[in-house]
Amino acid sequence: MxxxxxxxxxxxxxxxxxxxxxxxxxxxxxxxxxxxxxxxxxxxxxxxxxxxxxxxxxxxxxxxxxxxxxxxxxxxxxxxxxxxxxxxxxxxxxxxxxxxxxxxxxxxxxxxxxLRPALVTGFPNLGRGNFVTLLDVGASNTNTAEEIAQFAYMGSLYSQGAYGIEKPIVKLLSNGSEEGKGSPVGKEAYPLLKADPKVDFQGNIEASQIFAGSADVVVTDGYTGNIMLKSFEGMAKAMGKLMKQGFTKNFKTKMGYLLAKSGIDTIKDTMNTKKVGGAMLLxxxxxxxxxxxxxxxxxxxxxxxxxxxxxxxxxxxxxxxxxxxxxxx
Amino acid sequence: MxxxxxxxxxxxxxxxxxxxxxxxxxxxxxxxxxxxxxxxxxxxxxxxxxxxxxxxxxxxxxxxxxxxxxxxxxxxxxxxxxxxxxxxxxxxxxxxxxxxxxxxxxxxxxxxxxLRPALVTGFPNLGRGNFVTLLDVGASNTNTAEEIAQFAYMGSLYSQGAYGIEKPIVKLLSNGSEEGKGSPVGKEAYPLLKADPKVDFQGNIEASQIFAGSADVVVTDGYTGNIMLKSFEGMAKAMGKLMKQGFTKNFKTKMGYLLAKSGIDTIKDTMNTKKVGGAMLLxxxxxxxxxxxxxxxxxxxxxxxxxxxxxxxxxxxxxxxxxxxxxxx
Missing domain, CATH: 3.40.718.10 (Isopropylmalate Dehydrogenase)
Structure with missing residues (x-):
């Protein structure tokens, strides 16, 4: 109970x-x-x-x-x-x-x-068919390198508990995948993550690769994570709007929509942040x-x-x- | 010539x-x-x-x-x-x-x-039917408040020249639309933007609202702008992949795709970062x-x-x- x-x-x-x-x-x-x-x-x-x-x-x-x-x-x-x-x-x-x-x-x-709680959320990981855990997506406005490094461990425990991923691969959000890229605090967090035996850290990841499957947990500071989350939201909404416009363009596209509806609904379900079920403060x-x-x-x-x-x-x-x-x- | x-x-x-x-x-x-x-x-x-x-x-x-x-x-x-x-x-x-x-x-x-050049790019502004100018999307890794404030003026000139928007509305990227929200450097840039008579500054904007039409120019530091840009890219790619999966689900959805194709192609054209034509160093x-x-x-x-x-x-x-x-x- x-x-x-x-x-x-x-x-x-x-x-x-x-x-x-x-x-x-x-x-x-x-x-x-x-x-x-x-x-x-x-x-x-x-x-x-x-x-x-x-x-x-x-x-x-x-x-x-x-x-x-x-x-x-x-x-x-x-x-x-x-x-x-x-x-x-x-x-x-x-x-x-x-x-x-x-x-x-x-x-x-x-x-x-x-050191600092983190707001965590999950997104469909299209590359692996499960979910990628993102944190912090907005509990803090700034974080220290030590806090970001801790997020990796909390996020790994979350990935295990919420999605059943046994040995989650952790990556650090950055503006480039090479070591040495990143925000000042991200660059500081990198060696701490590398040195932590509790997490399986595998380097930097760009925001464009989040859905592609190379990471189970992506850590960042709360400000950057929030911008990423809301950028995802903005693009998803924009594409939804464009899809609607596309399908209502003329009689043919409307018919097409009716036929393809079951497939389209799958998209909506997958990227529906509502259905994914909110965020959690870890x-x-x-x-x-x-x-x-x-x-x-x-x-x-x-x-x-x-x-x-x-x-x-x-x-x-x-x-x-x-x-x-x-x-x- | x-x-x-x-x-x-x-x-x-x-x-x-x-x-x-x-x-x-x-x-x-x-x-x-x-x-x-x-x-x-x-x-x-x-x-x-x-x-x-x-x-x-x-x-x-x-x-x-x-x-x-x-x-x-x-x-x-x-x-x-x-x-x-x-x-x-x-x-x-x-x-x-x-x-x-x-x-x-x-x-x-x-x-x-x-003070500092900025990488600038444009995205379709679905709310207004033209384009929103984003900068800096990655020329710098960190920026001062003064640099961000200058981006507003450069971005306004770009918006006029590239998209013919006479009096571009400028907003500052932030994790909340209220004044007082934002990264430390963003909060510092806010009063500078407000005080600049050369730009029509109208406050903060969240990344989720970029396509919705309330701003013609959105300024931020290069690191955050790069994360936003790549988040847009990542979600657009993910939704494209899901759409493909949705349409190829079964015979009915495939027929639907053929009928709706002209509408779908419009979506692809609108959000095609390739077609938008690259970025420029201003x-x-x-x-x-x-x-x-x-x-x-x-x-x-x-x-x-x-x-x-x-x-x-x-x-x-x-x-x-x-x-x-x-x-x-």
Missing amino acids: RKFVIDMMGSDAGSAMALAAVKTYHKLHPEDALILVGKTEEFQEAASFATLVHASDVIEMEAGALEVIRRKESSMVVAMHTLLEQHADAVISAGSTGAFLSAATLILKRIPGV GVNGLVVKAHGNSDPEAFESAMEVAAKLTDAKMIEKIAAGFAKVEQK | RKFVIDMMGSDAGSAMALAAVKTYHKLHPEDALILVGKTEEFQEAASFATLVHASDVIEMEAGALEVIRRKESSMVVAMHTLLEQHADAVISAGSTGAFLSAATLILKRIPGV GVNGLVVKAHGNSDPEAFESAMEVAAKLTDAKMIEKIAAGFAKVEQK
Whole structure:
């Protein structure tokens, strides 16, 4: 039995979206305990299968990271405290990313030995037919070389737990594949990664090669990772738009679309960041899964499935055990 | 009449590719003077319509930026010197980007007042139906705030000259659209951009919004810009691969592809970085256009067309005049 805390508020679509997702999840996993946090009057009907916890405030999407310090009655902050008090396995939220990251870091605290938590996400690895793990994609704005080197180990544990990749190949994001290329901090991280016996580091990778299959884990600083992630998003959206324009060009292309639809839907599913199931903050004492702010019930439910997978993989315990083994200075 | 110097060597495909491109260009623009540099024995047949200049050495694709200093007999270095000596309008090359950038900077020198040249490229702006200018996409590895602020002015002049956008809207690439978000150097550049009366600066933009139409020019440091550019490339390639898989899924989808082909080809044309015509190094005393290393004749010819457009727009003269007006400290 898993135990999840759900922040019902804070997404673009509000609690009705989260409620629909929770209902679906409950149908698929009736044995799991669900604690729903937010304006309980909006999802009273869930009382029949879940525990409801009231929180009167909602942190809005545009809220800054430090907002959480003074918004103690917000669903997001109450959800984090509930995770600790109820010894739950995970918190899932579709609220403001900045606020979510700082709430998790401030309330759940870092796992001992972890220098800096990292936001991690997975993308389809077309070359290998599984997933490539990317981190940090935006928890930090700047990182030290030591932090980037640590991301490699956390990312490797994630790749094992979330995707079942036994010996993940780690690469460092860079503007060139040769050693010696990279940002100043990337160049500093390179020898640290090379010297780390816990990871299978195999050099630099360019952003254009991420989907091609030579790496299972790609590490970078949070600013660069965020730019990469959003560049992927931007191009995927642009190509989607162009595809739509292409298919609606004339009667023939419309017919073509109808015939090819099953193939096209496969593309959409593969690159659908919603379906991939959100991002996770790695390195704090608890599974914290962030669904997209504009999630629909399907996307939010898929973030819950990610939480289930990572719970079963004992992700937090593995990171804690891994970092406990590393000698602390 | 325009006068172009062509580095015939250094692309993945060698001089035969460049020769095919030059022939096409000559047919379309018989009045233009073409000076072809490289192993002349490989393109002797072009002597009937072009001037051939011999260069015995070829800088290979993997060559480092500083290689150019000692490779004086290389086609790339000879091409740069030829531009100066023959008062030509532009150099076009498909050789190593690093070598090309340093050869251009070392031999042609910066335009007075320009702190740092920038590699600039254009992408389709789906929101506005024209092109968005991105810089620096990789001439530098790090930039100062002052350099980034200058890119805005150079980029605006480029946007006017290359795309005919009269009053280009400039935005700063960032990990959030709000003021106060960004990399350390980006945050420093923000007030400089805001204070510059020569550009129409309208705040931050996220990489996911580049194609959506709110900016005509997007500035960033060279490392981040390069990551963004290659992320676009990677996602475009991945989606192309998925599309192919989708269309070849079964008989029905294959039929669909045949019917929709004209629409699909439009997508390919729009996002085809080859067709967009390479990148340009802005800020040196000469038009230097870099075609993709894996250019085919069509792509290389299109880079020559870009050079023609920028020659007609008097791009170099405009940058020189613009920076001459700016008071030098």
